[in-house]
């Protein structure tokens with residue numbers, strides 16, 4: 001049994017808390033009592049570490065009066081799904097349906113759903129919010145207190161996040177949207193109607209990427225005239241770069257490796273790049289960034305990579321031996337690179353504990369280190385939708401491939417290997433509308 005499955009067994013032995021107001025551990029309609037509806041559907045399920053499969057499973061049904069059953073017309077794979085695939089995020093079980101970014105058409109509504117009707121086009125937020133608790137009242141929905149009763153998360157973190165779609169039992173255990181249908185608890189709260197002038201291929205990314213990148217920028221505190229450095233040039237980093245400029249930054253420098261930076265150079269020619277795999281003798285990311293920024297360093301730095309990406313053998317060994325769960329290398333690099341009294345934000349996923357953290361540089365030089373948290377989608381998605389309508393934001397810039405839901409198991413492999421430059425995908429289903437203008441051509445596997 002892998003570490004991630006063992007952690008779920010431990011949670012089952014300890015038992016959940018009683019704070020949740022929605023059913024927990026409903027990650028697969030056929031494995032959760034009272035969750036299966038009539039008819040079958042296709043879905044992408046986690047099977048074991050480094051193994052996902054397309055499965056046929058019962059459709060979900062309305063379990064609670066505020067549920068909505070959504071017919072999925074678009075989903076995608078996220079850098080965060082790789083942490084599930086690798087088993088870095090704990091408490092996965094065989095058969096868990098993945099996918100936390102999806103849009104679709106309302107198919108059924110529970111008796112207490114008031115704001116949505118059958119046939120409406122909507123996008124879901126990746127987190128499940130109740131809409132009324134202490135955090136939800138402030139739209140800090142990623143920290144909702146009523147949708148996740150996981151005990152291990154509470155003990156380990158001293159508090160919990162909200163429940164999340166397709167993101168293991170650690171975050172409540174909810175079936176995700178890499179499927180033909182999904183059950184959405186508190187449908188009125190967690191689904192945003194999409195207007196006719198916003199196609200699925202753009203609206204879908206309000207689920208996560210757009211809100212996450214926007215939050216990374218404003219939460220870390222990018223101001224007019226700032227120079228911003230971003231570690232990780234994936235979709236999150238790319239959008240954070242764009243949004244830094246929209247928030248007044250004068251210059252953005254992206255730190256990553258050759259193949260990723262090639263895409264950035266082509267698509268975002270106004271953004272500077274730094275390839276950490278092509279440094280000269282004696283050079284470091286920090287020394288290079290100082291050189292590029294008046295020998296002081298960037299004003300603001302944002303981590304959009306992840307704690308599982310160790311660079312040195314020392315950290316690779318420590319992680320392998322279970323001496324730490326996350327490397328401190330990227331965060332240390334951010335701290336030492338940033339100018340004195342500058343700010344650093346962490347948006348890439350970190351799961352637990354790290355060694356060799358440069359606390360001295362942080363303290364002595366007055367670096368403001370901010371955990372950006374799981375991004376509170378509800379705080380931003382309405383204004384971001386308007387920005388898509390106004391043409392200020394074009395999510396299609398980061399979309400490299402259009403694929404079919406039926407091929408998602410193969411897409412995970414291609415996504416992990418970055419085959420054919422694959423980064424953000426749009427996964428269509430049999431109910432999707434024809435591709436909108438600007439969408440990549442459909443690729444079959």
Ligand SMILES: NC(=O)c1ccc[n+]([C@@H]2O[C@H](COP(=O)([O-])OP(=O)(O)OC[C@H]3O[C@@H](n4cnc5c(N)ncnc54)[C@H](O)[C@@H]3O)[C@@H](O)[C@H]2O)c1
Pocket residue numbers: 078079080081082083208209212231232233234235236237255256257260276304305306307309311330347348349372373374375423
């Ligand atoms: N906080 C949130 O709410 C939230 C939401 C969504 C995604 N995320 C996380 O944000 C991160 C980025 O997401 P994504 O979809 O763009 O992922 P991605 O996997 O496509 O991109 C990550 C990039 O980081 C780069 N990288 C790895 N090690 C690096 C290093 N040492 N220095 C610089 N770059 C390095 C990789 O080459 C890759 O290009 C992931 O960890 C994801 O889980 C967080």
Ligand SMILES: [Zn+2]
Pocket residue numbers: 078079080081100101126208209
């Ligand atoms: Zn995501």
Ligand SMILES: [Zn+2]
Pocket residue numbers: 129130131132133134135136143144145146147
């Ligand atoms: Zn809440």
